[in-house]
Amino acid sequence: MYRNYIDGGRHEGADAAANINPSDTGDVIGEHARASARQVEDAIAAADAALARADALEFVVSEVFARRQELVDLLSREDGKPLHEALGEVLRP
Template sequence: MTQKHDNFINGQWVAGATYAPNINPSNLGDVIGEYTQGDAAQLDAAVQAAQAAFPAWSTGNVQARADALDKIGTEILARREELGTLLAREEGKTKPEGIG
């Protein structure tokens, strides 16, 4: 069964009314996953959550923001093989291009 992915809005995973398949363009039989399709209400909720979070993020400690971005970058590098494989499937690229 293909994995379904929801939208992350205001700290929670939220399903939409429908899902759309993400298909590997170099192998049309390879469905990478199904992704929820947000509606206008979900878009509004996501924008409101981002606007509410922005003041604390923008006025927060610069070092804390740098540390958060460094942690994200470290995680991406640690998972480069996994993420590169997914990107190659999703975009129809070679694996080295996906990792790059």
């Protein structure tokens, strides 16, 4: 059975639904867990938390990009790196 993926883990559902091949209705491909109402609420809460983390990361990335020259200058002064190498470190994914 394919379990639900909620907040980083796999969970059994309240019940299951068969995934049936539409061209051969006798061919059951697998079973998928159906979430309970509580599991749906947990999944929504986990998605909201993940969105908040994504927003925070997007803010940090935007700040690094906006201040890239300042960071490049600091890296170059601190480590003696050529500016192009420091820029590569600042912008490295």
